[in-house]
Amino acid sequence: MPVEAPRKRQAAANEITIDAEGLHYRDLNELIHQAAAQGARVIDVRNVNGQRYIGAGLRLPVTIRLHGTAGNDLGVFMDGPTIELFGNAQDGAANTMNSGRIIIHGDAGQICGLSMRGGRVYVRGSVGYRSGIHMKGYQDKVPVVVIGGHAGSFLGEYMAGGRIYVLGLDAPAACPLGGGKEPVWRVPERCRSLTGRYTGTGMHGGAIYVRGQVDPALCGREAVISPATDDDLPVIRRDMEDYARCFGLDAGYILSVPFTRLAPKSHRPYGKNYAY
Amino acid sequence: MSVIKNEPVTEQPAGGLLPTGAVPAGTTGSPPRRTASPADRGSVGVERGGGVGNKEDLAKKTRQAVTPFRRMRPAVRTHPDFRVIVDEDKCTLCRFCVLQCSWDALGWDDRVVPFDENCVGCWRCVAVCPTYAIRIEQWPTMYRENHNWTRFIANSVRKQAGSGGKLLVGTGNDKPYPVYWDHLLIDACQVTNPSIDPLREPMELRTYVGAKPDRVDLAAYLSARERHFIPTDHRSVGDPDRSGDPSANGRPAFDRDLRRRLGIGPQLRLETPIMIAAMSYGAVSLNVQKSCARAVAEMGTYWCTGEGGMHPDHYPYADHTIVQVASGRFAVDADYLNRAAAVEIKIGQGAKPGIGGHLPGEKVTADIASTRMIPEGSDAISPAPHHDIYSIEDLRQLIFAIKEATRYEKPVFVKIAAVHNVAAIASGIVRAGADAVVIDGFRGGTGAAPTMIRDHVGIPIELALAAVDDRLRQEGIRNRATVIASGSIRSSMDVVKAIALGADAVYVGTAALIALGCTLCQQCHRGRCAWGLTTQRPDLVKRVDPEEGWQLIANLFKAWSGEIKETLGLLGINSLESLRGNRERLRAVGLSQAEMDILGVKPAGR
Ligand code: SF4
Ligand code: SF4
Numbered sequence: 078m079p080v081e082a083p084r085k086r087q088a089a090a091n092e093i094t095i096d097a098e099g100l101h102y103r104d105l106n107e108l109i110h111q112a113a114a115q116g117a118r119v120i121d122v123r124n125v126n127g128q129r130y131i132g133a134g135l136r137l138p139v140t141i142r143l144h145g146t147a148g149n150d151l152g153v154f155m156d157g158p159t160i161e162l163f164g165n166a167q168d169g170a171a172n173t174m175n176s177g178r179i180i181i182h183g184d185a186g187q188i189c190g191l192s193m194r195g196g197r198v199y200v201r202g203s204v205g206y207r208s209g210i211h212m213k214g215y216q217d218k219v220p221v222v223v224i225g226g227h228a229g230s231f232l233g234e235y236m237a238g239g240r241i242y243v244l245g246l247d248a249p250a251a252c253p254l255g256g257g258k259e260p261v262w263r264v265p266e267r268c269r270s271l272t273g274r275y276t277g278t279g280m281h282g283g284a285i286y287v288r289g290q291v292d293p294a295l296c297g298r299e300a301v302i303s304p305a306t307d308d309d310l311p312v313i314r315r316d317m318e319d320y321a322r323c324f325g326l327d328a329g330y331i332l333s334v335p336f337t338r339l340a341p342k343s344h345r346p347y348g349k350n351y352a353y
Numbered sequence: 354m355s356v357i358k359n360e361p362v363t364e365q366p367a368g369g370l371l372p373t374g375a376v377p378a379g380t381t382g383s384p385p386r387r388t389a390s391p392a393d394r395g396s397v398g399v400e401r402g403g404g405v406g407n408k409e410d411l412a413k414k415t416r417q418a419v420t421p422f423r424r425m426r427p428a429v430r431t432h433p434d435f436r437v438i439v440d441e442d443k444c445t446l447c448r449f450c451v452l453q454c455s456w457d458a459l460g461w462d463d464r465v466v467p468f469d470e471n472c473v474g475c476w477r478c479v480a481v482c483p484t485y486a487i488r489i490e491q492w493p494t495m496y497r498e499n500h501n502w503t504r505f506i507a508n509s510v511r512k513q514a515g516s517g518g519k520l521l522v523g524t525g526n527d528k529p530y531p532v533y534w535d536h537l538l539i540d541a542c543q544v545t546n547p548s549i550d551p552l553r554e555p556m557e558l559r560t561y562v563g564a565k566p567d568r569v570d571l572a573a574y575l576s577a578r579e580r581h582f583i584p585t586d587h588r589s590v591g592d593p594d595r596s597g598d599p600s601a602n603g604r605p606a607f608d609r610d611l612r613r614r615l616g617i618g619p620q621l622r623l624e625t626p627i628m629i630a631a632m633s634y635g636a637v638s639l640n641v642q643k644s645c646a647r648a649v650a651e652m653g654t655y656w657c658t659g660e661g662g663m664h665p666d667h668y669p670y671a672d673h674t675i676v677q678v679a680s681g682r683f684a685v686d687a688d689y690l691n692r693a694a695a696v697e698i699k700i701g702q703g704a705k706p707g708i709g710g711h712l713p714g715e716k717v718t719a720d721i722a723s724t725r726m727i728p729e730g731s732d733a734i735s736p737a738p739h740h741d742i743y744s745i746e747d748l749r750q751l752i753f754a755i756k757e758a759t760r761y762e763k764p765v766f767v768k769i770a771a772v773h774n775v776a777a778i779a780s781g782i783v784r785a786g787a788d789a790v791v792i793d794g795f796r797g798g799t800g801a802a803p804t805m806i807r808d809h810v811g812i813p814i815e816l817a818l819a820a821v822d823d824r825l826r827q828e829g830i831r832n833r834a835t836v837i838a839s840g841s842i843r844s845s846m847d848v849v850k851a852i853a854l855g856a857d858a859v860y861v862g863t864a865a866l867i868a869l870g871c872t873l874c875q876q877c878h879r880g881r882c883a884w885g886l887t888t889q890r891p892d893l894v895k896r897v898d899p900e901e902g903w904q905l906i907a908n909l910f911k912a913w914s915g916e917i918k919e920t921l922g923l924l925g926i927n928s929l930e931s932l933r934g935n936r937e938r939l940r941a942v943g944l945s946q947a948e949m950d951i952l953g954v955k956p957a958g959r
Contacts, residue, residue: 106757129750134687134758149750154687154758169741172754175686188741192682194726210740211682215726235734237727282731344731345714 091118098124102148106130113137113158127167132160149186152179155196168205171198176218180323187229193220193239200224201324206273207231212283214238223320230273233339234297237282242316244288244331245271270295277339281346285339286313288331296339299346305336429515431508435474436490437467443486450478450487455883455893456876475874477883509804520804523877523887525704525841525863526796528808533815533948534847538957540938542925549922556918557928560858562655562695563620563764563788565832573614581607609762618788619764621695623858624653625914626929627848629906630793630839630860631677631699631768633659635712635721635733636800636877637866638894639666641886644869644902646670651903652910657697657860660735661712662724663689675766678755680709681735683725687758695788696755697766698748700739703797703840706770706811709737710801716880718889749785756786764788771795771817771840772810776824783825783834791860792817794840798863800887801878814840815854819952822855822934831934845916854952855934868905869897 093112097105105128112120117139125131125145132141134154143162149169152160156175165183169191176195184202190209195218203226210231212220220239225246233241270292277285278297286305293302305313313336314328321328437458439450444465451459458472459465469492478487499507509520542548549556612618629645636659643666649656650673657675658667662684667674676693678685690696701707712721712733722729742748752765767782768791769775779790794814799807818838825831838851839860848859863871870884877887885896921927924938932938940957941949949956 103757110760130754130757133754134690134760136687150754153754154685154690156687169750169754172741173682173685191741192685194686207740211680211734211736213682213727215728216723218726234740235736237731237734279734279736281734282728344728346732346734 091116092121093117093119094121094123096123097126097128097145100128102128102130106133109141110135113139125162125164132158152177155179165202166200171196171222174198174220182324184226189224190220190222190241193222194218195220197221197319198223199320199323200226202226203228205229207234209233209236209239209241209285211235211237212239212241214283221316223316225320225324227271228273228276230275231278232272232276233280233283233285234275234277235279235281236277236285236341239283240312240316241283241285242288242313242320242336243271243285246288246326246331272296276300277341279346280339280341281344282341284309286336287339288334288336291337291339299342300339301342303338303340305338309336309338426515429511431511433469433472433492435472436469436492437472437478438488438490439465439467440486440488443484445484445486447483449481449483453477453481453883455881455888455890473874473876474872475876475883476872521801521878522804522807522875523799523801523879524871524873524875525798526807527873527875530796530813532796532841533813533944533952534843534850536942536944537815537850537952537954538940538942539846539849539853539920539924540940541923546925548925549927551918551922554922554927556921557930558623558625558914558917560623560626560929561620562623562835562837562858564618564834566615566617567832570615574611577607577611577614580610619762621655621764622653623655625910625917626852626856626858627842627910627913628654628675628837628858628860629656629865630797630862631657631659631675631697632800632862632866633661633677634664634724635661635716635889637887638885638889638897639664639720640894640897640899640902641866641869642667643899644897644906645865646674647899647903648865648906648910649673651907652914654910655694658693660699660710661721661733662726663692664720664724668692677768678751679735680737680739681733683727683733683735686726690755690759690763693763695764695766696759697768697791698739698751698755698787699768700742700748701768701770701772701793702799703770703793703795703811703814704799704807705802706772706795706806707737708803708806710735716889721889745781745785748782752786766791766837768793770797771812771814773812775812775817776820779821779836780824780828780830783830787834789835789837789857790821791837791839792821793860794818794838797840798866799877814838815850816948816951818851818856819854819936823953826934845913845920848913849917849920849932850939852929852932853935853939855936857933864909865906868909869902 095108109120113135120139120141122141122143125143125147127146127148129148130150130153131143131147132152132155135158136156138157140159143160144164146164147162147166149167150172151166151170152174153169153172155177157177159178161180163182166181166185168186168188170185170189171179171193173192174196178196179198181200185200185204187205188207188210189204190198190212192211194213194215204224206229208228209222214220223242225244227245228243271287272295274295276296277300280297280300291302296302314332317331318328321331448461451461451465454477456471456473458468459478460468474489479489512520629649634642645656646667650670655673655675658677660677660679660681660683663674663676671692672694674693675695675697676689677697677699679699714730714732717730717733719729725733727733742751755765765787766789767787769778771792771794775792782790792814794817795811821836835857836855837858837860838856842848842851842859842861843864851859866886869886871886880888882888882893885893888894926932936953939954941954942957
């Protein structure tokens, strides 16, 4: 695939700017991989317009700043880099990511954080369906997904490890989701929950923390719902402070509402299904 | 789920099933005579340390064996499948069989005490007995014969009434469905167009897996050679391996350049068209995988890790390893993808199309957990679908995500189960950009599958393969992907017939396990395989010695390759390529016209 060199502009010794306008994803990714291999520390990509697989399988410690809308599978199989996206992401952000960080200043589409094994995804806005499905965790790796707004159905289905937060930062203050005192059943159904249906179905590891209350009717049978305990607090605080720093938010405000925790009932949700 | 528990209903074992003295009071037999049996090499595991025939151990084993039996309600009690008969005249009282039986079917009370109800007919005891004193027999039918309510079906009902669980089983479909391989016969040359003597003439089995160009472009090839300073003479054209080979460093660059000029993807080179199908660490033991990895490396072919990740012990064989990406995404990271020779996306498996898999937590040992990169002891759940694949477009997205993550250096396979619409699905997969399509027929093996699904879902590989090959040819895209047939390839002749029906290569799984000792007892899902294949118990795993195991598999592949070459010779052709999709060289016996139409073969005699 021919690579058009003039689009690359050397800003500083280890900072590179790439103009993605009109570039096929294969060319754009080739440029990013080349730049990273040549020792760039920061790669600034302008005019991102739906290119897929940005940062796919990248294993070098670079920071990629994306301006525009990232396409599907942003940071898929990524291992180490930091991606900061000033815009929205489409489906599959952080798919099977191993380590690194993805900071999304807008919303993200479906299956954000699918099968993630490590690293962090911070979304300022909301995410679509099936986010955090089958997230894992392994040894010292604990994947963390923080969703600033709300999440679609099937959040954290088959979750095996890691932490998902749903903050509802933009929910109306009167609503229990925003920390108001109104009981859940008095709130109109469409905004009764920050999470959709089947939250935590088949969960067998990890934890989902929701800021405010959760409607149990919307959660899977394999999840236990309880208020976050004192043991959870230091972890929550650390994660929230980090998240708030990335977006210039006030961690104190985020932490002002108590969190609800969804945890797995068992590590073996389907252990009794078979006869020999 | 509420289930009526099988409470103990009787202290008195029912008539005649249990030998007297089954619950031992004490064990005082003569000291065991350890006659070394060749079959037993490397086989006595923890028992060796604990002392052979240790009184308490044996008594405990005997007690364990008898308890489950006592707990059963008579209504749901199934009779034993087998009867173990020990010839006391021949028995040397060495106790090997008792120690080697991992199914608690043999106890010890001064003599071998069989518990028939536990016997799975795995034949381990027979194989290790130095004097052939043990005989396993079918349990004689006790109730009235019934062709509708067969023994299997009635017993399934009893088991389920007792437990409320889904029936689970190991290995491939054992029901009497037609095996189309056995209805196909191969042509041979007589008088005109004489056969070729494979002892004298070279026979070409080499096979390349990967997308092929739409047409032969010699100009592109020659200019790539020129650009990489490879001298071009008539001998080396078409074979970059021969004289004028670029340096080891230059080769990948040349390959890449050539591929780019031809517009094709990377290729795997197989010296024989037989690869080992996905069997994951967890389903089989590490020693089985080690045997496979070494065998394929020696034979110049490939094996697939299955979805359980790639253990560091296999890294030396990474060049011959296909790694799998399944819905559980275990162990999948950029290193995993880039280390391997190729990547296989598993959508389905012939033995259990359309359903996921659960490796139960108790089998997730520390080593398996770290290979899969999951926490120890938790269920390893592979959901039924990939949660990012809901359409062919989504599949394309994953294929290209993997290609991007491997910088287009690895062929991407997609494996599907053979189902009704397989031809259309395969066409979609090829169009989605897969370099190879694996079609797994419904007789394919498995470490664990719900019995009813294994036995009733999917279609035979022969029909699926013929349909897929036809469809891809009709659409003019057959060259864009390699077709790999799997799902009960049992002999070299199955391979030849598969190739003639249109496959480029085959995957074998069960055949490799049989080479390592499997006796098809169908108990793989219980994790106690007496042959050390589908178990993680250290004492049992030791029974497979990878140093020996790889040779068994390599021998098998060598023998099959020899037979394939011989068959090519009698067909009067000297390369496998001339047989691919050459259905004219097959004839059918005992098939209906519709079946022959699908297979694209004529009846014998026409
Ligand atoms: S070793 Fe196998 S065949 Fe022999 S008694 Fe035990 S289960 Fe039966
Ligand atoms: S692998 Fe072992 S348990 Fe499975 S069928 Fe073969 S001998 Fe039996």
